[in-house]
Amino acid sequence: MKITLILLLLCSLWPAAADAQNPTREITDPTGRSVTLPATPRRVVSLAPGITEIIFALEREDILLGTTQFSNYPPAAQKITRIGSYVHPDLERIVALRPDLVLATRDGNPRRVIERLEALQIPVFAIDPRNLAEIKASLSALGTVLNAEAQAAALVADMETRLARLRQLTARIEHRPLVFFQVDAAPMVSVGEETFLHELIILAGGRNAAAGGPAYPRFGWEQILTLQPEVTIITSMAGGQSPEELRRAWEQWPQLKAVQNGRVHVVDADLFDRPTHRLLDGLEILARLIQPQIMAPVPAAAEPER
Amino acid sequence: MPVPLPSLLKTMLLLILLSGALLLVAVFFGLATGSSGLNPGELWTLIFRREQADPVTAAIIWQIRLPRVVLAAAAGATLALGGLVFQALLRNPLAEPYILGISGGAAVGALLGMMVGFASFPGVSLLAFAGSMATLLLVLSLAGGRHAPGKDTLLLGGVMMNAFCGALIMLLLALADNTRLRHALFWLMGDLSQIGREQLPLLLLLLPAMALVLLLARPLNLLLLGRESAAAMGVNVRAVSLTLLAVTSFMVGIVVSQAGLIGFVGLVVPHVFRLLVGPDHRLLIPACLLGGAAYLIACDLIARVLPAGEMPVGIVTALIGAPLFIFLLWKARP
Amino acid sequence: MNVVSTDNLTLAYQRQPILSRVTFTVAAGEFFLIIGPNGSGKTSLLKAVAGLLAPAAGRVEVFGRPPREQPRRDFARRVAVVPQQTPADFPFRVAETVLMGRSPHLRLWELEKEADHRLAAEIMAFTEITHLADRRLDQLSGGERQRVFIARALCQQPRLLLLDEPTAALDPAHQIKILDLLERLRRDQGVTIIMISHDLNLAAMYGDRLLLLSDGGMAGLGTPKEVLTYDQLEKSYGCLMLVDENPLGQVPRVIPVPEKYAAPYGRTGQK
Secondary structure, three states, rough: OHHHHHHHHHHHHHHHHHHHHOOEEEEEEOOOEEEEOOOOOOOOOOOOOOHHHHHHHHHOOEEEEEEEEEEEOOOOHHHHHEEEEEOEHHHHHHHHOOOEEEEEEEOOOHHHHHHHHHOOOOOOOEOOOOOOOHHHHHHHHHHHHHOOHHHHHHHHHHHHHHHHHHHHHHEEEEEOOOOEEEEEEOOOOEEEEEEEEHHHHHHOOOOOOOOOOOOOOOOHHHHHHHHOOOOEEEOOHHOOOOOHHHHHHHOOOOOOHHHHHOOOOEEOHHHOOOOOHHHHHHHHHHHHOOOHHHOOOOOOOOOOOO | OOOOOOOHHHHHHHHHHHHHHHHHHHHHHHHOOOOOOHHHHHHHHHHHOHHOOOOHHHHHHHHHHHHHHHHHHHHHHHHHHHHHHHHHHHOOOOOOOOOOHHHHHHHHOOOHHHHOOOOOHHHHHHHHHHHHHHHHHHHHHHOOOOOOOOHHHHHHHHHHHHHHHHHHHHHHHHHHHHHHHHHOOOHHHHOOOOOOHHHHHHHHHHHHHHHHHHOOHHHHHOOOHHHHHHOOOOOOOHHHHHHHHHHHHHHHHHHHHHHHHOOHHHHHHHHHHHHOOOHHHHHHHHHHHHHHHHHHHHHHHHHHOOOOOOOOHHHHHHHHHHHHHHHHHHHOOO | OOEEEEEEEEEEOOOEEEEEEEEEEOOOOOOOEOOOOOOHHHHHHHHHOOOOEEEEEEEEEEEOHHHHOOOOHHOOOOOEOOOOOOOOOOOOOHHHHHHHHOOHHHOOOOOOHHHHHHHHHOOOHHHHHOOHHEHHHHHHHHHHHHHHHHHHHOOOOOOOEEEEEOOOOHHHHHHHHHHHHHHHHHHHHHEEEEEEEOOHHHHHOOOOOOEEEEEEEEEEEHHHHOOHHHHHHHHHHHOOEEEEEEEOOOOOEEOOOOOHOHHHHOOOOOO
C-alpha cells in the first residue's frame, strides 16, 4: 500500500519536474509514434550502433551517455558506457543513467524494453530506416530531435550529392552484372528485395541474384552454380569466418564465372550492416567493384578490401 | 514406554522461520543489487526514510528489480515444488517439473509466438502456456484410462513428447533470422528480465495451487509406499495423483510462460532439502517453497551483476545446479 | 456375522482369467488361511477382499458391503493390509512408518496427536520393534521389516487384518513369533485374520479354516483336517505328499516327498 503511494507520488512529480526545468515538445517519430520529448535533450541513450554513429556524425556525442555493445564507430564510441546489447538492452543500466531521451530502432530492439521505458516516463524516439530515402528522413528527424539540424542537413546533402553523381555515372552503363551479395556463411544467406542492400546493388549498377524471394534467402552451392553470378560480394563477418576462409569456400568452384574472373570480394561488414549515411561509403565501394571502369574518376573514400 | 518423537509442528514452525528469514535476506539483496550497482543503503532509505529517497533509484528498485525478485521467488518456489511432487509421484529421483513434456510444449508455443512477431506479453506468454497445457493433456491421455496414470507410461510419454518438441524447436530455430534467434535463446535459457509490474497479479494464481499441494502432503508421503499400499491406507490414489499432476503442471506452466525454461531448480532443490530435513513432505513442501524462492533470487542476482552483461538465469542455475547434483550423488553413494 | 463373504467371485487381470467362482465366508475372529500353489490367485483374492481389485464377475462383501463401494478412508479404518513386499527405496524411519498407520483416522490437514503417538508406541512394544524406532527401513532384516509393517497395519486399529505371506522370508523362529503375535491379537482383541501362506504346516497349526486354491478355482474349504488330504494336495500341488498327524496337536502334518524317499509310496501316497 505505502509502496503504491510512493510510486504515485514519484510518478506525478517526475514530469512536473521535467516541465519546470526542461520544456518539452511533441514530435512524431518515423515509425509513426507521437513522442513527447525535451526540447533540449541533455542525456541521451542509444540502443543501436548505427544510431550512435549518427549521433557522432551530428556532433552531438557530448549528450550521449550510453550505447549498446557493438558500437565501435567512430573509435571514440567505444568509450561510451555500455547498456547491454542491441537485442537485449539492460533496462536497469539504462535507467541508472537517468536519460531524458532514448533513441531506438524498431527492427531489433525488443518492443518490451521500449514499453517499459515509456512506463517509467522515459521518452523513446524510434527510427526504422529500410532504404536510402528513409535513412535520409531518419537523419533529418534525429537532427531535429537533437537540435543538430544544420549538421543533419549537411549529411543529407552530402548523401544526395554522392547519389546524384553515382546515378550520373551509372546511367550510361551497358551491362549490369549479376551480383551475389553474401551476408552469412553456413548456411549461405543473401539479401532479397526488401533489404536496403538490394537497393545498393541496383544503384551500384548490378543485378541482385537473390531478388524475387524472401528478405534473407538461403542458398546452397547447387543454386549458385546454376545462377552463375558474375560478381560476389561477401561481408567480412559472415558466419564468423575470416576473409580467407570465406574466399576459399568460393574458390573451390572454378566453374563459377566470378571465381574465374577473380571477382570474389570481401568487404567491411560495418559499412553495409548499419542503416546510416556511411552506407554511401559502402555504396561507392560496391560500385567500384561492380562497375570498375566507370568509377575510375571517383576518389576512393575508404579501403575497399580487407 | 512411549517412544519420543520430535514434535512435527515444532519442527515445521522452526523450518518456516529459518527459511522465511533466508528468503527475506535474499529479497533484500535482490532489491539492493543490480546491473547498475549495489545500493543496500539506498534501499534502506527507501523503506524507512522515504522522503530522502532518490526517484530514479526508487524507480530502479521498485519497478525494475522488484518484479524480477517477485518472479524469481515465485518461479523458484514453483519449480522446486514441482520437482518435489514429480519425484514423489513418479518415484524417480531424476524427475523434474518439465519431465511430462511441459517444457517442450511451452517452448514450441513461445517460439511460434516469437516467429509470428508477438510481444513477450501477452502473445508469447499465452502461447507458451497453451503449448504446455496441450502437451500435458496429450501425455495424460496417453497414460490415462480408468485407473490412475501409470508412472512408467507417464515418464515415457513425457520423454517422447519432449523429444518431439525438441525437434520442432530445432526446426523453428533453423528458420529464424539472427535477431529472433537471440530472443529465442534467451527464452529457452530462462529470462526473468521481461517481467513488469502489470504481470505480477498473474502470479497470485500460484498461491491456491501451492496451498492445495501442501494439503496433500500426507497422501504424498503415503504414495511413496506404492499405489496399492497407499490405497489400502485410505488414499484415493487416482484422485490424488491426478490432482497433484494437474495442479503442479498448471503452476509450472504459468511460471514457464513468464520466465522461460529455467532448469536445475526442480531437480536439485528437493534433493538438497531431503538431505537437510528428511523425507516427510509436510516439512519438505514449505522448505522447497521458501528455499527454492531464495535460491532462484540468489541465482538471478548473480546473473544480473556479471560484468560481461546480463546472462539468462538458466545458465547460472545450470552452472551451480549440475555440480551440486553431482556432489549430492557422490555423498549418497553406498 | 460374517466379516467377509464372497459369492461366485471371478477375478481376471487384463482379460486373463485368474480365479473363477470362489465362494466362501469368514466369520468374525477367525484365523483364515488361503493356501495353494504359485500362480493360483491367492494374492489376487486378497486384493479383491482389500478392494484393490475389482471382480470380473460375482460378488465380494466386507462388513456387509462390497469394499470398492465403501469410502476409502472409512474402509481403511476397519481393514488393514500387510503387503508381501514394499519398495526398497522407502526413505522413512521405523517410527514414522508405523505412525503412518494412523492416517485413516486423521483428516487431511490434521497432524498426529499425542494419543496417536502413544498408540504407536504401544503397538511398537507389542510387536517388539521399539528398539528399532530410529532406524531406516532398508537397514532392517526381513523379519524386522515385517514386524514394522504389521505394526503399521495395527495402528489402523483394524477389525480385519489381511496378510500376504508375512513369513515368507523368515527363519522358523521369526515365523512362529509373528504368527503367535497374530494369534494373540485374534484372541485378545477379536481381530479377524486372513492370511496367505505357503507353509502348509503352519497353516494347519494356526488356521481355524483353510481355503485351498488351485487350477483357477476353489479346491478345498474347511478345517485343516478336511482340506489337507493327500489326494487333494497331490492334485493341487502336483507332487507327492505324505500326510500324517502332527505330534503337537490334532492337526495334519504335510511332508512333500523327495524322489529318493518316494519308492515305498508308489503313486498313492499311502505306504
